[in-house]
Every structure is written in C-alpha cells, then in structure tokens.
Amino acid sequence: MKINILTLFPDMFSVFEHSIIGRARNSGILDITTTNIRDFSASKHKKVDDYPYGGGAGMVMSAQPVVECIKAVKQNNSGKVIFLGPRGKTFNQEVAKEISKLDEVIFVCGHYEGIDERAYKYFDLELSLGDFVLTGGEMAAIPIIDSICRLIPGVLSSEESFVEESFYSGLLEHPQYTRPEVFEDESVPSVLLSGHHENIRKWRRKMSLRITKERRPDLFQNVKLTKEDIKLLKEYEKNVD
Template sequence: MKITVLSLFPEMFPTILNESIIKRAKENNLIEFEIINFRDFSTNKHHTVDDTPYGGGAGMVLSVEPIYNALLSIKGYESALKILLTPQGKTYKQAIAKELATNDHIILICGHYEGFDERVREYIDLELSIGDYVLTGGEIAALAIIDSVVRLLPGVLGSKESYEKDSFYEDSLDYPQYTKPREFNGLKVPEVLLSGNHKKIAEWREEMKIKRTKERRPDLHKKTNQN
C-alpha cells in the first residue's frame, strides 16, 4: 500500500513514521509513504498557498491551484483514493479504517488556516474528520488515520487476531486485560482468567465486552444490538 500526504508541514511526519509498528511495516515493504509539501507547487513568486476570502471574512483560505498541481505530480493519482481532512467531513471510525486498508493508494490532504477554496472538493473522493474539535491543521488527523490503517494491513501485526480483538473493531469496546502480579494493593486478577478453562475465559471476555460497551458507550451497544 502507498500513502501520500499533502502538507505544508512535512517535517511533522518523519518522527512518527519511523517508529514502532509503522517503521517495521516500512522496513518489510508493506507500506510506502510519500510526503509532499504543496507549497512547492505554488506558481507565484512568493510561493504563497493562501489568500483572503472573496466576500470578506477573517483569516486566509487555501488556494485550489497549488493543491491541484501537487495532485497532478503524484504518480497514479487518478486511481488513488483522494481524501480531504476537514471538520466538515464524515466522522472517522474503525469501519472506515477497514475500508481504507483495502486500497492500494490513498492521498491525504491536510488543511490549514480558515479552510479550502471550495473548488478543491472537485478533485477529491472523500472528506474525513477525526472528531468534533478544532486542530491547527490536518497533520495530526493524517497521522491518526495512517496509524489506524497501517496496523490493519496484512502482515503488519503478524496475525488478524492482534487487531480483531481491539476496541471498535466490531463496534464494541475491548474486555479488561490483566498481567502479573496476580494481586496488587488488594486488587486481584479475576479467578476465571487463572482457571485455564479457555471456553469459560472466552465467555467471560465476551460478557465483559458487552457490559463495558453498554456502560461506557451505550451508543455503540445500541448500534450493535440493532444489527
């Protein structure tokens, strides 16, 4: 899989993309990254990528031209899934991460300032938001999406079970986990986990998933029980 990112701040990416699971995925040729500074595609002498909005208003708006020119420079951009990161987009969820992980090439476009010239939307396929809050730019959102997608790629985590048991993978929260010591400050590991009875352990974990989801995310619990 290839992930291309269009950003005005490409220096924000190398540290995250060269650590942990993502680094191993790169080393094993399971993922390829391309980080493009779309300021390089500005055609004016000052290399600006924004301007004041027509009709007036606060702040600056990203211009369509440098983003369009950057897209044209990407090999195979026509067949890639082009994603605009914007508060106006569809809320990002695990189900979308699973869909994105099936693509050969995705392009993430990071916004800044007061948003994009509306005409940028003519050249993208999908708009995504990672939540109902304000970020300075789309870079953090892009990194969140990259991390959640890469770990779903075949071979990255070693086995499907490594991510299929995660919270949200099937619209539910994960069950409680414990490790050594068996007792800490009077808090004990549930006896069922020490029993060696795999059937009972699986039943307990499923029960705890349902209980925890119902208590902490009733919206997910309701959704799951409607399907």
C-alpha cells in the same frame, strides 16, 4: 499499501518512522510518502494562502498549489484522494476497514481557515475526525492513517491483535491484566488464571458487553446480540443485583 500525504508540514509525519508503522515501512508492507504542497505554488515566494473574498478572519488555502500537487502525485499514485476537513464523513472503524482494502490512497491536509472551494472537485472523499477544531489536517491525518495501516495484513504480528480490540467488533475491549498477579491488594480475576479457554472467552465477551453498555450506549444499541450475549448479560446483571 502506497500512501501519499500532501501537506505543508511534512516533518509532522516523522511519527510514522517509528514503532509498528516504522517496521512495516522497513519491511516493504507500507509505502508512506509526504509531498510538500508549497513546492507546487506558482507564487514567487511559494505563497500558499490568501485573504478570503468577501472578507473575514484568517487566511484561505489557495486552490492552485493543492491542485497541482494532486496532479503531480497522481502520476505515481492512482488511489482515491481523501481530504481531511470538517465537512467530511466522521471517521470510524468501519471506514478504516474499507480504506485498508485499497492498494493506493492520497491524503490531503488542509490548513488555515479553510481551502478554496474550487479544489474540492479533485477530492474523492472528505473525512472528519470529529466535531471539534484542530490546527490543521495533519493532526487528523496521523490517527486516521495509523488506524488504517494497522488493519493491513502483516503490519501487526497477528490478526488476533486487532480482531479483539475495541471497536473492531463493535464493542469496547474487555479488561486486560499482566504480571504481577496481585497489585495493591487487587488480584487478577480468577477465571483468567484457570487455563479454561472457553470460560475465559465467555468472561471477556461478558465484560466487553457490560463495558460497552455502560460507557458507550450509542455503540451498544447497534450491536446484534446473540443468544449467548443475552445470557451473558443476564448473568452479569444477576450477579450485580
């Protein structure tokens, strides 16, 4: 996948030079490039913001450098232009899956108190990380891009690495354990030591269902329960009683 990030602060994305994403870039699976919006300012002093018409606190990002930056990047990237802003669709795992299927994509990071409305016609999609305020679009872009990239074939070591993770199946992930077998008098659940793969699978599914129902009922209500799921939940509730 080719990803272009349009930003006023390219250095913030050095995080993608490390770990899993860094390895995927080195192997050629991911092509992540940052472009400084400031380089496209028509202002003598490379100014990219100004006071809002009508008054108000803060500065507004000018349309001119943003639009010119998009036009320049579009010469080598024909993908959708995604703006990170508060009016956008809330990002989730389903959105991540859809974007991960694209070959090319462009992310635009806003900053200051907002962006000139006239730039919006150049955006194909606006995404929000959630109902809270960040200092800039860069802060939202990093987790969104990471979430998308790890779904691309070859980025993780195996498909299983993300298929069983939280949110991928609509459920929170089951508890995980590693050595030692006993830590502070607490033992690893015996089923995980049994070597019985079917029982382990059922236990993990049961735990995912239970944890999601208890901690994220909003997610749980959208899960299509199978006959086995209903049986596993009844087993858990019976043992709790």
